[in-house]
Amino acid sequence: MSDAAVRLDKWLWAARFFKTRSLATAAVTAGEVRVARERVKPARVVKEGDEVQVRRGDDVMDIVVRAVSEVRGPAPVAQRLYDETDASRRRRAEAAERRRLVREPALDIKGRPTKRDARVLRRLRGDA
Numbered sequence: 001m002s003d004a005a006v007r008l009d010k011w012l013w014a015a016r017f018f019k020t021r022s023l024a025t026a027a028v029t030a031g032e033v034r035v036a037r038e039r040v041k042p043a044r045v046v047k048e049g050d051e052v053q054v055r056r057g058d059d060v061m062d063i064v065v066r067a068v069s070e071v072r073g074p075a076p077v078a079q080r081l082y083d084e085t086d087a088s089r090r091r092r093a094e095a096a097e098r099r100r101l102v103r104e105p106a107l108d109i110k111g112r113p114t115k116r117d118a119r120v121l122r123r124l125r126g127d128a
Contacts, residue, residue, distance in 0.1 A: 009021055062085045
């Protein structure tokens with residue numbers, strides 16, 4: 001860990017939010033990562049105390065940068081680079097519980113409908 005400021009995409013990679021720097025860069029460019037609630041560029045300098053919001057799929061993490069690093073180390077070291085806010089932890093736990101209780105119906109659909117499925121759909125729509 002160093003005291004110098006680091007590029008946002010490099011810090012996200014070092015903190016293990018993304019597997020590669022190019023994935024981190026793409027996420028920042030797409031607006032899935034924000035610093036102080038504002039869209040930023042991948043080259044944005046991150047310093048201790050910055051508030052970063054990271055969206056991965058349906059999960060949104062609000063974190064505070066505790067240390068900066070340019071090198072990707074083991075997971076326990078990477079977790080010391082940031083602290084997740086209590087509100088963010090609560091929100092993610094509630095979302096996980098909702099996903100556990102109410103299964104998304106679209107997850108059961110796999111590929112194209114079979115002939116039998118197509119017949120059932122036509123019957124339901126009143127086409128046949």
